Every structure is written in C-alpha cells, then in structure tokens.
Amino acid sequence: MSHPFENFKKTLTVNNKQYFYFDLSSFGPQYELLPFSMKVLFESAVRNCDNFQVTEYDVQNILKWTKNQGIDKGVEVAFKPAxxxxxxxxxxxxxxxxxxxxxxxxxxxxxxxxxxxxxxxxxxxxxxxxxxxxxxxxxxxxxxxxxxxxxxxxxxxxxxxxxxxxxxxxxxxxxxxxxxxxxxxxxxxxxxxxxxxxxxxxxxxxxxxxxxxxxxxxxxxxxxxxxxxxxxxxxxxxxxxxxxxxxxxxxxxxxxxxxxxxxxxxxxxxxxxxxxxxxxxxxxxxxxxxxxxxxxxxxxxxxxxxxxxxxxxxxxxxxxxxxxxxxxxxxxxxxxxxxxxxxxxxxxxxxxxxxxxxxxxxxxxDVVPSISGPKRPHDRISVSEAKRDFQTCLTNKIGFKGFNISPDKLDVNAEFEFNNKKYVLKHGSVVIAAITSCTNTSNPSVMLGAGLLAKNAVDVGLTVAPYIKTSLSPGSGVVTYYLRESGVMPALKELGFDTVGFGCMTCIGNSGPLPEAIVNAIETNDLVCCGVLSGNRNFEGRIHPNTRANYLASPLLVIAYAIAGRIDIDFETEPIGNDKNGKPVFLKSIWPSRQQIQTVEKQTVIPAMFQSVYARIEKGSNAWQNLQAPEGQLYPWDTSSTYIKNPPFFSSMTKTLPGIQSVNDAHVLLFLGDSVTTDHISPAGSIARNSAAARYLASKNITPKDFNSYGSRRGNDDIMARGTFANIRLVNKLIKNTGPKTLHIPSGQELDVFDAAQAYAKEGRQLIAIVGKDYGSGSSRDWAAKGPFLLGIKAVIAESYERIHRSNLVGMGIIPLQFKSGENASTLHLTGHEIYNINIPQDCKPLQNIEVTTNTCISFNTILRFDTEVDILYHKHGGILNYMIRKMLD
Missing domain, CATH: 3.30.499.10 (Aconitase, domain 3)
Incomplete structure (x- = not known):
C-alpha cells in the first residue's frame, strides 16, 4: 500500500547528496500559521501515516489545530517520536x-x-x-x-x-x-x-x-x-x-x-x-x-x-x-x-x-536576582525579600511556606563541634550548598560566573565554614574543562566547590550523609536548617532529611549563601563576610560583571573541548570496561539479588484479555492532600533504617551502610513496593503524625503503608487512594504507579493529576478518577473510613461520568480519566506492557 502522502514527498540536494523530505508547505496557509511545536507534530503524523497507528484523520486534526486545540475539546492524535x-x-x-x-x-x-x-x-x-x-x-x-x-x-x-x-x-x-x-x-x-x-x-x-x-x-x-x-x-x-x-x-x-x-x-x-x-x-x-x-x-x-x-x-x-x-x-x-x-x-x-x-x-x-523555596520550585522570592520571607515562614503554620516554629524557639542556638572546633547552628543556617544538576551546569554563563565570583571572594579573603557540605557535580566533562581552562577552578576548590562526581547528585537526593554532630544539633533543637542548590527540585524530604528548608538558586548565589552561612541575610544591607583585614565585604563588590563573564566564555568554551570529551564518552572508565556481563538473549536472573529481580507484573498473565475491572468493597489505604509528588509516592533518596524496605534488606543480611538509595534499587520490586509512600514528610489524614504510615481500618492499627497493604491483601480487600490537587507532580517515576499497583491500589480519586503520572497509572491498570469541579473529599464530607464501590462499564468512554458509592450512603459522580480510547484499550489488557506482549504474540 502506497504512502497516503506520497505526492508531498520531494527531493533536496545538499553537498551533492540527495535527500527526501515531506514538503509541508504544500499544505498551505493552515500549516504556515501553526505554532512551530505543532509543525513538528504535524510532520511526524504526515511521515508516519499508515492509516493504522497514525491515520489521515490524525493529520487533518493537527492541521486544523486552531479549531481542535485544548484538552477540553478531547481531540486525540497519535505521535511517533523519533x-x-x-x-x-x-x-x-x-x-x-x-x-x-x-x-x-x-x-x-x-x-x-x-x-x-x-x-x-x-x-x-x-x-x-x-x-x-x-x-x-x-x-x-x-x-x-x-x-x-x-x-x-x-x-x-x-x-x-x-x-x-x-x-x-x-x-x-x-x-x-x-x-x-x-x-x-x-x-x-x-x-x-x-x-x-x-x-x-x-x-x-x-x-x-x-x-x-x-x-x-x-x-x-x-x-x-x-x-x-x-x-x-x-x-x-x-x-x-x-x-x-x-x-x-x-x-x-x-x-x-x-x-x-x-x-x-x-x-x-x-x-x-x-x-x-x-x-x-x-x-x-x-x-x-x-x-x-x-x-x-x-x-x-x-x-x-x-x-x-x-x-x-x-x-x-x-x-x-x-x-x-x-x-x-x-x-x-x-x-x-x-x-x-x-x-x-x-x-x-x-x-x-x-x-x-x-x-x-x-x-x-524586569527580572531580578531570585531564589525559590523553601519547599517548592515555583515559590520564587526576590533575593532582597529572602530574609523577611524566611523569617515569616518560620512562624507560619505547617505548609508550603510554613514550619510552625513557636515564638519562644525562634532564637535557639545549637552549639556543636566539628574538626575539634566549636560552631553554632540556628534557624536558617546553611548546611548544604551544592552546584548541581543539568538545570545550571549546561550554562557556561552561570558556571563561569560562579567561578569568577569565587575567585573574587578568595582574593579578598572570604571563606566557607568547613562544616557546610559544599559540592560541584557538573553536567558533563566539558564543564570541568572550561572551568579549568578559565583559571577559576582553584578558587572554587578553595571554597569547597571541587568536582565530586558527574551526575545528578544533591538535586535527586544523593547528597550523602551530614556529620553526626550537625544532625544531632538539628534534631535535638528542632532547627530549620537549609540546603541551597542550583538544581530544579526542592520538595520536602528530597534533598536531605535534615534540611527542612531548601532553596533553588543560581550557582553564583549558591556560593554567596555558602560564604554567608545563612539564608536569612539581606545582601543589600548586610556584608557577606569580612576581608583579610576584618573589613566588611558586600556581595555587589565581588559580583562579576556580565561583560567579564561573556569575555571569559567566548575565550574558553570552544568546539575542541566538546570533541575531546565526547570522543571517548561511549568507552567509559576502566572500571566499566573491565565489568563482565552475562551473554544471551534471556537474562539469567539471580534470585538472591537485592538490586535486579524478575518483576511479578506478568506472572499470572494469559493470552485472554481480562477486560474492564470494577472496584468492589474497597478500603482507603491513603487519604492525602494537595501537591503529593512522586517523591512522596516513590522516594528516590536514602532508605531509612526504620522502614519496611530496611527490614527487608536486613533479612537479606544487608547492613545499613550498604542500603544505598531507593533510586538505585528500582530494579527490585520487593524493595520498591516497600518504599512506596515511604517519604518521611508524607501527610496522611488517616493518622495524626507526619510519616510513612497509615491506618489499617479494620483493626485500628497504625502500620507502615506496606504492612497495612499486606494486611488488606490477606483479608482479600481491594484498595483505593483519595488525594487532592496536582497528584503525582514532580519527577516522572514509573514506580510511583508500579508501587501502588503492587500495594493493591485499584483506583485513585483525585482533584487533579500531573500529566505523566496519570498516564503511568493508566499504564499499570490503575483507574484514575477525578472529583467534579468544585467538589473534593472535604466538600463531600469523606473521612477515608468508608468502604467504596466503583462500577466501570465494559463499554466505557473517555472522560465518562462514573458514580462512586460508599457504605455510609454518600455517593458522588467523578470523571473517568481515561482520556483517550487507547487508555481504555490499555486498561482492558491490564496495562500497556501486557498489551505489548499480546501484540507480539499476535
């Protein structure tokens, strides 16, 4: 069968070589008026049109984007990425x-x-x-x-x-x-x-x-x-x-x-x-x-x-x-x-x-120097307002901008000893300062700016307190190359910002341990200490369990706050520190000019660096080259491994479709509020020693020093199921205290979430979760859907979903339902102690109204967040991977 748009295919000759391409301008003014991002979708649809996965109807729908745009229109198209x-x-x-x-x-x-x-x-x-x-x-x-x-x-x-x-x-x-x-x-x-x-x-x-x-x-x-x-x-x-x-x-x-x-x-x-x-x-x-x-x-x-x-x-x-x-x-x-x-x-x-x-x-x-925090990346504060904002956050009630510190505890000073010298921590003290993550290390202007700021600071005699955990984790070898060639690396090292590795470290939660003396001082005095990082995420519990306030900042400001040693400083009116002669130094006096930065960047960031770094990138280190891997098309699973395990997703799979699955007599495993992130659902950081995952590892004779992180153990479903909802900052309305626990309603026991799910499974009970707005925001983690699936959660009822997470729930066979506009668990007087029934018809349609009933005579309508027919198809198969397996069998 010929391509439906074969007539639009033309030739293009460049450097004496002939290429083919689809001439999209032949579609006329409708194409030319499309946003450039839509043009990419349109080209993919035209090129991949086979009237099976991608149809001529998809092509026309994208071309008529001005008419079809918006999720509320519900116009579905297929996109095949390259x-x-x-x-x-x-x-x-x-x-x-x-x-x-x-x-x-x-x-x-x-x-x-x-x-x-x-x-x-x-x-x-x-x-x-x-x-x-x-x-x-x-x-x-x-x-x-x-x-x-x-x-x-x-x-x-x-x-x-x-x-x-x-x-x-x-x-x-x-x-x-x-x-x-x-x-x-x-x-x-x-x-x-x-x-x-x-x-x-x-x-x-x-x-x-x-x-x-x-x-x-x-x-x-x-x-x-x-x-x-x-x-x-x-x-x-x-x-x-x-x-x-x-x-x-x-x-x-x-x-x-x-x-x-x-x-x-x-x-x-x-x-x-x-x-x-x-x-x-x-x-x-x-x-x-x-x-x-x-x-x-x-x-x-x-x-x-x-x-x-x-x-x-x-x-x-x-x-x-x-x-x-x-x-x-x-x-x-x-x-x-x-x-x-x-x-x-x-x-x-x-x-x-x-x-x-x-x-x-x-x-x-109109852009001014800014930081963002203390708990969300979109809570921007101008640097000039940072001190006042932090002080307000200290006494605000618990929330995204509050820590609920009582007035009599605001001036607590905690003395501790580090390297045989005494120091003092207080609310606002910086204990982690990290130039990390792809957000900024891709950008020579801020990285070289940070280096020049460090050089200016060292020249006048400024230092960073030795107990502050400083680090530099570049996004590629090119960064280290141009920092070295520009001559700023010695100053960065002197302030503690030496390269500690290449990768997403502090921003993902791989910040490593803090000294025990600092941890004791923070915990004993209930201090709100700070992390400052040039990353993109600062959600609760993500950076480090002991930094309750975390701020995103440019690499230059990371260094500035590290030198100051505290977040509650007004750089306009307060000196960042004292010079060699004891005279006050203000941040503006050491801040490099834009022209300085651009001059150094032009001189040092050159193609030869990229050629040198990427010529050897696929080769890897000696350790990687010497690593012996198994041979063969099927992996020889090691049943004793605590890292890699054959998951149970397909263990009971048959060739027959299971069809649409309704939810009957389900208990609520978790009753959560707004902005529950994938970090809350499936943490990537360290494994707490009192967690269900820790107990499992201990049963396998793994000592705490070798627990590693949840992220590193994502290949083992036994760990990840136990790590689901294991965030220490999880706020579950079924229990009084913050933490990774829930109420096993039949017994009234407070248990780790995994243990409660196991108890329900033994009783043959289905489970659901009730949550607030923006459920699943944050990093795109498939285990944030796989984990709930393994816990036995059959459906989630939310006020709204983050896009990727909703898709993941569908992909794992979990039903996403959404409260009607203006309704939520509070307005419907739900407590989470009810027993729920959710009937999904076999012939359900995308975004259909679905009634939810309870044993307490409360019933309400929800929106079935199967947004497309494909979502329904995946659910009928029990998930997207099950669908792919059956397709391969056909």
Missing part, C-alpha cells in the same frame, strides 16, 4: 521490564527476540553517584569507586542489556547528566542519517527531558512504561494541546542570571496555569538568550507544569551545533531542511509569529 532517552534510575526498570517481557513472551509460546527497541534508544547512567565525600582532594575518585561498589549488579545488568538488545546505546557512568549529554552530543535537531530528512523529536523517562526543547527539539517526559511502548514501535496517544505563546522582550539586567529568569518564568506560568499545554517562546528577547539560557528555561518546564517549553530552531541554534562540534556537513543539511519546511525561526521577524491559543509577556529587564 527516539527515546532514559536515565539509569528510570532506565533500569525499563530494561528489567524488557527482560521480563522476553520471558513472558517465551512462556506464552512466542519469540522473545521480538522484544527489542524499534526506535533509537539512549540510556545515560547519571543518577547513581552520591556525594559521600566532599572537600577532599580525591573526593571524586572515592565517590566513583563507591558508585561502582554499590551499583555493580545494576551496571552489570545494563551492560548485558547493551549487548542483548538491538538499537540501544548505553552511556557509561561518569559521563555527565542525561539532559546535558543529550543537548551536547545525542541531539540530532534534524535526522540526516538516512535518505529521508525529518525533525528530531523524543520522549524520555525523566520529566526534565524538556530541556532539549531549548535546542529546538520537541520532547517531553513520559512514564517508563509509556516510553517502553514507544521503544517497541508504538505511537503516543495525546490530546491536541493549547499552545501559549510566551513573548520575551528587552534584555536582562546587570545582576540577573538565567536562573533568576527561569524562576521568574516558573512562578509566572504557574500563576497563569499551563498544565496540559505547550508553551512556545517567541519575541525579540529570545535572540538575547544563548542556547544554554533557553535550555535552562526548558529544563524547568515540569516545575511550571507545561508539557513542553519550546524554542524553535534559529541561527543561534545552528551556531551552538557548530560550537559543540557537530559536523559542518550535517549543519548544512539541517539548515537546508528547516528552510525548505519553513521551520527555521527568526525571532526578530514578527511576520513569522504563528497563531497561539493565548499570549503572555515578560520584559527581561
């Missing part, structure tokens, strides 16, 4: 699932070798390293050795996967952060390898996959199980979104950084409300931003809630490809294709501005 990217925390479970699917296909009489990635899939190992050692000359080496020691089983398994599965690249540990490696090395912008040209696009198993939008590559985070389906050749079913045009004008001021800009945009877009929407940036202000600046803004897209934060390709993008050592021939082809398809943007030309659903504006000149 590739998939994974990091190891989310990638290991994906490879585990692939291995388990091979076993399942074999057990059901099929060919296991059919289970392979169909589209290019890259996995970057970047989430395993922890900041155990800091402020030591060999800290990086020690941390990397510990990383291999702790994660040898996982790394061995991944190395097996790299051999066993076709079309999968594994980037070894120590190479950098997935999103920066994607930006600097993996991104194609336009696929040029075959004879057909088409835009690069992707989905990734990390919510910050959106960072690649800064390079003009359309991509966003999805759940691991949804990504696995794409890897197996499936398209993504999505509702055509609204596209908010975000117009930038003006120029950033002298003291404002890209971090300040992104925190400003994040707060602004949260206020506007962009959940489920695309955000596309335009206006003359965009030309003022480097690709690294744009990537910083795109990276924080999950924090402002949009699906993507997209910057179309312009001349700056092409220049960045040249800077990062992409070949001139490829850049020529990329430019020629983008011009031919009318996808090359000139932000200074308003005649190119497409139609948008709505428009928001920001003058870059």
């Amino acid at each position: 590739r998939v990217i994974l990091q190891d925390f989310t990638g290991v479970p994906a490879v585990v699932d692939f291995a388990a699917m091979r076993d399942a296909v074999k057990n059901l009489g099929g060919d296991p070798n059919k289970i392979n990635p169909v589209c290019p899939s890259d996995l970057v190992i970047d989430h395993s390293i922890q900041a155990d050692f800091v402020r030591e000359a060999d800290a990086q080496e020690k941390n990397e050795n510990l990383e291999f020691e702790r994660n040898k089983e996982r790394f061995t398994f991944l190395k097996w996967g790299a051999k066993a599965f076709k079309n999968m690249l594994i980037v070894p540990p120590g190479s950098g952060i997935v999103h920066q490696v994607n930006l600097e090395y993996l991104a194609r912008v336009v696929f040029t390898d075959g004879d057909t040209l088409y835009p690069d696009s992707l989905v990734g198993t990390d919510s910050h996959t959106t960072m690649i939008n800064g390079l003009g590559v359309l991509g966003w985070g999805v759940g691991g199980i949804e990504a696995e389906a794409v890897m197996l050749g499936q398209g993504i079913s999505m509702l055509l979104p609204k596209v908010l045009g975000y117009k930038l004008t003006g120029t950033l001021g002298q003291y404002a950084t890209s971090t300040d800009l992104v925190l400003t945009i994040t707060k602004h877009l949260r206020q506007i409300g962009v959940v489920g929407k695309f955000v596309e940036f335009f206006g003359p202000g965009v030309t003022q931003l480097s690709i690294a600046d744009r990537a910083t803004i795109s990276n924080m897209c999950p924090e402002y809630g949009a699906t993507v934060g997209y910057f179309p390709v312009d001349q700056n993008t092409l220049s960045y490809l040249q800077q990062t050592n992409r070949s001139s021939d490829k850049i020529a082809v990329i430019k020629a294709y983008l011009v031919a398809s009318k996808m090359l943007r000139n932000f200074d030309d308003p005649s190119q501005d497409p139609l948008f659903s709505e428009i928001a504006n920001l003058d870059l000149a």
